[in-house]
Amino acid sequence: MRINPETVDRIKQSADIVEVVGDFVSLKKKGANYSACCPFHNEKTPSFNVNPVRQIYKCFGCGAAGDSIKFIMDIDGVGYGEALRYLADKYQIEIEEEEVTDEEAARQNARDSLYIILNYAKNYYQQQLTENEEGQAIGLSYFRERGFTKDILNKFELGYSLEQWDGLTKSALAKGYSAEVIEKAGLLIHKEGSRSSGYDRFRGRVIFPIHSVAGKVIAFGARILKADKSQPKYLNSPETEVYHKGEVLYGIFQAKNAIRQQESCYLVEGYTDVLSLHQAGIENVVASSGTALTVEQIKLIARFTSNITILYDGDIAGVKAALRGLDLVLEEGLNVNVVLFPDGDDPDSYVRKVGAETFKTYIRSASQDFIAFKTKTLLQDAGNDPFKRAEVISEMVQSIVKIPDAIKRQVFFQRTADMMGVDEQMLISEGNKYIRKQQKQKPAERGRNPGFQQDLQDAGVGSPSHPFEDGPPPNLFDPGFEESAPASQTRSPLYFQEEAFIRLLVLHGCRELEPDITVCSYVLGEIDGIEFEEPIFAQLLLLFRENHSRNIVLETDYFVHHRDADIRNLAIEWVTEKYELSSLWKDKFEIFVPFETDVLDKTAFINILRLKKAFVENKMNICLQQLKQGSYEADEIALMKEFIFYKGISMAAAKELGRVVG
Structure with a gap:
């Protein structure tokens, strides 16, 4: 099934880019827009920009750009349809669907099916915990003994797996789920050498669902309650298409808003540490689930805060083993503090022993920076x-x-x-x-x-007496230095003039220079006979010309939300201002800097001249190349006349632009 166009339009109109991005990244107001460190690449200085007027985002570091739907697709690694469903659920929009081809349905359902079966398993485990006699006697009793309330059980969707070989699998198969999907989700293990006989991965354990940042169940952690040395105490889901252990933090979905609001994140080791702190009213806490901290997990925290406090139990040997790994946190630019609990205590036991307020006081007094x-x-x-x-x-x-x-x-x-x-x-x-x-x-x-x-x-770590062996660093202020755009070195002057011309049309084509004369009608009327060489600029020029012939002037939003990703990204790059002019110039120094919209007539005129100049100079170069190749005398005379003709236009344009011509 495919979501029908009317529903898609309602979702697009309802989704607010600031709210959507704010669920995943800590945004800060910056003028009319919002900024943050980009969630898509490693950076220390914010270059990620969110524009609430245009309803778009743009990163000046890695180039990521788009609207709310594209953001969900990229941040959660999902397809277009799944991103729409996420936003529909967020804004409580009822989805209306229509038929799709079998091939489209297969592609759409491949990943969705994993989320569906995992959600079914979560519901199944919850039901066994509260409604099954074994689940109540063993699983529910365990959680109650630990002091967890019904609210906490519901908040983290805790459950119980029965002491049966295939209880979940039988239930899922009876509901129409395939054994292949159940196995791919990590819930079913086939017996060695058999594809027809298998058993549940989790049996006789309390279940801790693991959620993505968006709140989807992507895996499970399970704790055995009986003494059995042949079985591991904790068992986790294997890696799947939707679950990568090193990229996930337990409790991040439930904690992200508190982390953002308090600008601090507590990092603990286990599931019950997270549950106990939440029950004590301390919600800005996540767990690494017993794994060594990874760069991806650190980046996940960095989306919401740059301040992290690691809560260790009293095992000093374990602390020493973890010290080296914490250098990763420093590399990512986070401020790291450490709290060590008294011997024999961990966050779970200590908060239950002393209570929430004493726990918070201890955290403040015992916290020290990592170094x-x-x-x-x-x-x-x-x-x-x-x-x-x-x-x-x-x-x-x-x-x-x-x-x-x-x-x-x-x-x-x-x-x-x-x-x-x-x-x-x-x-x-x-x-x-x-x-x-x-x-x-x-x-x-x-x-x-x-x-x-x-x-x-x-910072004084390197000094003149200890110069770097590879020579001095590049001069970033040298106009000849280009840090990361080697492609631009091969672009001709014509490319840049075509870009400037099309940019003006996309951003200001609808504006009037005089009554009934738009920027679009003026500039298009001045470049008859000129065709662009760069394919994407030629495509955009054709769009403007075709629509203008029907008395339609395309607006900026048409390109910002265009279906073609290249056109959309280009338009977003043009509408997003990387820097904002400080009011200090106007308020203190009384220096008034005109905006582009204040001088559109002059800008349009100059763009036309520069484009024509670059266009004819390109023609001149072609003439020269043909002359170098050698030809009949008559052809050479014709080429020289053509060259002189273009040269005259170039000189006239240069004179208008105030340039000295040799």
């Missing part, structure tokens, strides 16, 4: 052994130089030097050594951050 915590922990191990203390210095320097912010690095060098009783310059020198070692490696193996080495030098 100080790591330094103190390693120094305690090293004691007075000079060799071990030297190793501590090396390890701490390697952590500090991974911090992308230059000012923070400098502060941590000073504090670490004080804690260790060593000279700060000595730590900086160690930092230089580490940098030079990194530079000798292949580029792909170096630091993750753009401008990494230069930032370190700016």
